[in-house]
Amino acid sequence: ESNNQEVYRASTYAPVNIAVIKYWGKRNTTLNLPTNSSLSVTLSQDDLRTHTTASCSSSFTDDTLSLNGSPQDIAGARTQACLRELRQLRKDVEAQDPQAPKLASMKLQIVSENNFPTAAGLASSAAGFAALVRAVADLYHLPASPTDLSRIARQGSGSACRSLMGGYVAWEKGKQDDGSDSLACEVAPANHWPEMRALVLVASAEKKDVSSTAGMQQTVATSTLFEHRAKEVVPKRMRAMEKAIHDRDFAAFATLTMKDSNNFHACNLDTDPPIFYMNDVSRSAVRMCEAINFSHDKLVCAYTFDAGPNAVIYYLDEHENEVAGTFKGLVGGVKGWEGKRGQAVKDGAKLP
Numbered sequence: 001e002s003n004n005q006e007v008y009r010a011s012t013y014a015p016v017n018i019a020v021i022k023y024w025g026k027r028n029t030t031l032n033l034p035t036n037s038s039l040s041v042t043l044s045q046d047d048l049r050t051h052t053t054a055s056c057s058s059s060f061t062d063d064t065l066s067l068n069g070s071p072q073d074i075a076g077a078r079t080q081a082c083l084r085e086l087r088q089l090r091k092d093v094e095a096q097d098p099q100a101p102k103l104a105s106m107k108l109q110i111v112s113e114n115n116f117p118t119a120a121g122l123a124s125s126a127a128g129f130a131a132l133v134r135a136v137a138d139l140y141h142l143p144a145s146p147t148d149l150s151r152i153a154r155q156g157s158g159s160a161c162r163s164l165m166g167g168y169v170a171w172e173k174g175k176q177d178d179g180s181d182s183l184a185c186e187v188a189p190a191n192h193w194p195e196m197r198a199l200v201l202v203a204s205a206e207k208k209d210v211s212s213t214a215g216m217q218q219t220v221a222t223s224t225l226f227e228h229r230a231k232e233v234v235p236k237r238m239r240a241m242e243k244a245i246h247d248r249d250f251a252a253f254a255t256l257t258m259k260d261s262n263n264f265h266a267c268n269l270d271t272d273p274p275i276f277y278m279n280d281v282s283r284s285a286v287r288m289c290e291a292i293n294f295s296h297d298k299l300v301c302a303y304t305f306d307a308g309p310n311a312v313i314y315y316l317d318e319h320e321n322e323v324a325g326t327f328k329g330l331v332g333g334v335k336g337w338e339g340k341r342g343q344a345v346k347d348g349a350k351l352p
């Protein structure tokens, strides 16, 4: 009823995910439908995460969104697509249950906080849209599974669809034009391979100068290497990576992770004009990783780089001292990496 001024509220966390088979390229830019499937590892929400509270009330006059205390533009097409879908699902709930409060017609207030630097290029949009979608879905009491929600979060940011579940997650590119089968699915839960660790190394470089959205479309338009990647390389690699995870085969996981990162950055170099996300500082992390693996005579760590210079190093808990210890010892002393240890090195992020 109109004098109901109650404020309804729900809060949730969403984790960061770091792809080991990279998403790059869209076949539909409105729905964020990708040209190839991708696969990621979810980091622990104790380490890197977005916390979001969604509330609604008939007393609110506008939809609003804030991130780390600053008002954000909520009118963007991607955020609006997510809110439109969520409100439609709430309307379905209200149509089924006449007792249900009429939340779909109320304005929303969404408040988000990242516990990591937003500008550092650490998949903030992935955790951000995943948390936004889940907070509103919880507020609306939607009977939606994580995979259902991934279809909505994908429209906010492609990689966000992989942040609605823990563990090892595949985003299947799907075949339909409407995106109904472009969804995230669990490859294995975190406890399938709980020894996996991720070390995030933050390069003290400036913000990236080419956004992912713009960069990937430039690659799609100009790179012949990318065509080969999307058609030949990734489909085989997806199957091989799923097998490596099922078998808990770290050597295979590491080889595929490093090769896919390098293939993705080679496609950026093959873009016209070329895009450089890795820099000299990034390459120093590659060399450190190579040296650690060489000294063990086996693969104990794997690097991967996204659309920026920061490195993520995957390794197993049993090699904590050799890998994280070596990086922590070196990073402070290597030019370009953040000198402050607390900021430079995120301790081995345990999976949830």
Ligand code: 2P0
Residues within 6 Å of the ligand: 018, 019, 021, 022, 023, 024, 032, 038, 125, 126, 156, 157, 158, 159, 160, 212, 213, 305, 306, 307
């Ligand atoms: C990934 N990245 O798979 C790849 C690897 C960056 C490099 O997903 O335009 O921010 O919002 O769909 O998801 C970054 O792209 O792009 C990304 P949009 P998004 O994690």
